[in-house]
Amino acid sequence: MEYTPISPFMRPISHAHLRVIEAPEASVQGKPINKWELLRELSKAQAAFGVTERDLTVLQGLLSFFPNDALGGNAEMIVFPSNKAICERLNGMPCSTMRRHLARLVETGLLVRRDSPNGKRYVRKRGADHVAFGFDLSPLYCRSEEIARAAEAVREAEERVRRLREVVSLMRRDLAALAEFGEELQPGLGLWDQMRDAAALTARALRRKLSLDDLGRYQAKLEAFLDTARNFIDGPETEEMITNDAQNERHYHNSNKECIEIEPGLKEAEGIALDCEPDTCEESSEASNLRQVPKIPLHLVVRSCPALKTFYAGEIRHWHQLYDAASHVRPAMGICVSAWEEAQRCMGPEQASVVVAAILERFAEIRSPGGYLRALSAKAVAGEFSCGPMIMALIGKQSAA
Template identity: 80%
Template sequence: MEYTPISPFMRPISHAHLRVIERPESSVPGKPVNKWELLRELSKAQAAFGVSERDLTVLQGLLSFFPDDALGGNTEMVVFPSNKAICERLNGMPCSTMRRHLARLVDAGLLMRRDSPNGKRYVRKRGEDRVAFGFDLSPLYCRAEEIARAAEAVREAEDRVRRLREVVSLMRRDLAALAEFGEEIQPGLGLWDQLSDTAALTARALRRKLSLEELSAFRTELESLLDQARNVIDGPDTEEMNTNDAQFERHHHNSNKESIDLEPALEKGGAAAGAPDADPCEPEAEVKEPDMRRVPKIPLHLVLTSCPSLKTFYQGDIRHWHQLFDAACHVRPAMGISVSAWEEAQRCMGPEQASIVVVAMLERFADIRSPGGYLRALTSKAAAGEFSCGPMVMALIGRRSAA
């Protein structure tokens, strides 16, 4: 057609009608776009374009009148159904409602009206010329790339929210577990009630659909409480609370001859080196099951002071018992301790005490002929309830003081 009208038939003109009709070539995708895929992308990014689900339902009905699955190419993208035909395609939607949603699609710049002189919608052909009056879908096609980018941004935002929600859920679970664990090892501390209440409130909040900002606030609060709990349970804050226990361990060291210096048969050669073949936890033996959930009574800083060689082989920070366990797992293969011996030590001593034994052995590694056999022998004593790691640590401190 030689002229493209901008005013609607018997309706006031608006800014939507004054938009540039002929878009620059650079803004046109240049290749056909599947109309249904484009509609799905627009549905994902509908908030960015200010349209509702009902608006998109009407747009879906209009797209169904377009004969091809792909928009673009040289095909004129004008559909010309009557209001009655559109409402029938929309399962009997009232005509007034349909017109209201059409107006919103035009205002959003996704459709353009091509009204004839008398307001009717039709197509007129004369030879190869074709003139159609109705709803032009070319704005939707021209904004295909913009719609795709907006939909991808929405997906990325949803993925960030989903990942953060998973993190908050896991942190809430850890908080509840630490509250229960802390109440067992240090009953009566008010922090455990705070942790338990926060975990319950977070679980209740997670039933709702939370925004990224709300989830970030929950994560910050939970991180702070988790750090407090770990500091109380196995961090530097436990040192003063364990002072009396450490004094008991020193007294035990002075009266009990189980220290690392007083077990030469296990350190140097001989028949004792055959200890690795013994099963430290045989069913026939009277095995005293250790309490694996108890944190060692000896302060962590005392262990690190007595075993400075650990810093040579492990560069990470060690401020909590779980970090000492990571360090022991790191140096264990280099010491020649088998996986089975390490797992047996953890089962009979507990992960924390087994870690102390391994790092203490590392400090005296040159004096131990068979580290795996030595660990199995100590594991056997622990299984019988006859071993404590306190004397080993105190013996190493005594050696450093005497040096």
């Protein structure tokens, strides 16, 4: 065809028609692109191009009239169905509705009208001459790279939202668990009610589709609450698993000859323990037995010590099961029977089991597990030890990782 019209038949011309530039034939000849894949990419990036699902439905109907599955490599990509044929292909969509969505596709530059002098759509072949009037799909093909980039940007944004949503969900769960644990340690503190309310409001908000900015605000709020909760629970002098050589051990022996060789830091711990009267440890043991279960939820202990499940295949749903697990892994850790029994007398079987599980979790950092357990037993006798901060330190380390 010698001339490509830009004005529609019996319709006012607009900027959308003026943007049509007569492109040389080579500009539409390139790598073929599957028309249905291109439509899926456009569906993903529809907001960037200002089209709706109904607009894309009409475009899908027009693409179905194109005989090939691939766009490209053709001088003309014009389809010329009648309005009646298009509406039938769209499952009986009203003609007025179809025309409205066609006009929207033309306005966004994804489609171009090539109207004949009388407004009819047809193709005429006369020898080598080929003339077609209808809807030109070449703008859709020429913008395929733009559509692909926009679709990829949408996928990346959705992935960022998904990851941040997971983080906020995990932080909400940790906040609810810390509120429960903090209420047991320091009952009556108003902070725990605020934390529970914040966790409940966040859970309710996560039922909706939140934007990246909304999720960022929830994340900042939850981080502030979590930091405050850890400060209240841990206190200024958090019980840490001390691995300093000067406090726990003189040197390291890899020997199993006797218990004292496995625990080179035994002298200091024994010195502290032997300074008190024999009845003192018994009285402390009786006091500990009055509260056999530690003031910390068992599920927090199991969650903060995943290494325990690696070496113990049994279920851990009750405190006696945790005790069985600690008794099972204790010999493999190099903790002799006397150190284990002393820990049970001085801090109770349940709390001693928690300590063994925590030591196993940081086994690579502690040279003498038996000596370290004896030192903690001595602190328990003096009333200076609680296993709660030890578990919270492990939870904090896991959250930071």
